[in-house]
Amino acid sequence: MIREAERSDKDQIFDLYRMLVPNSKKMHVFEEQIETIRRDPNNFLLVYEENGEIFGTVTLNICLQALHGFRPYGVVENVIVHENHRNRNIGQKLLKYIEDYCKSIECHRIMLLSNSTRQKAHQFFEREGYSGSVSKGFKKYL
Template sequence: MDMIREAEAADKQQIYNLYKMLVPNSKKMNVLEEQIDFIRRDPKNFLFVYDENGEIFGTLTLNICLQALHGLRPYGVVENIIVHENHRNKKIGHKLLRYVEKYCKSIDCHRIMLLSNSMRLQAHQFFEREGYNGSVSKGFKKYL
């Protein structure tokens, strides 16, 4: 049975393996069980996984951010979305994003934003097919 659920500490190694596919050359990656638990307990932050019979084939992070611009309406930020390279084109990414969108609508979010590495052109095409507009804003990052 496949399902989307919040990650648990026991998922650490499978999440790590997915992140290695996302950023294979990262020397700073450090997936911690206690951080997974901390995120799970936080009502504004989510680490979702796509679980198929105990195997995790996809994950993403959703952060709910407060703002003053649109009354009481927050917005969502999606980060670190990855589907296992052997399980792409099976609608896993689509299901993860639909799950997030349904949740964000349920709490009256104004919008959902996501960032994607500028070199991941296939991911950009996927996000555009999912209704995300890559020409509305330009993303900036500053690593600390």
């Protein structure tokens, strides 16, 4: 089942993030932040849960813009499926859920960034209809 994350999911979400960025010393997951995201109508921290265990998570941010009238766009971040539960369509289900939601609010597009070294993730995103050749992403860490 896909649902919005709750405060009590903090530890399981942290474990998933640790799989995404195993050497990060700056990573922190706070219950208060999960709750803030949950209350915000334009931000979503989603989890894929089976029998009380969280096997996947993704963040969706809905961004307003003026270029396409009233049509917003979605930004997807931190797509992670537990390493012991990959190849079970969990990531596909999470992205489909996001796409269905974005269509329901008439988003213009969905964007995501992926670490340039994550070749398997890139193949997965392309299978799901995301093009890695349309744009070039840039980041500046602060």
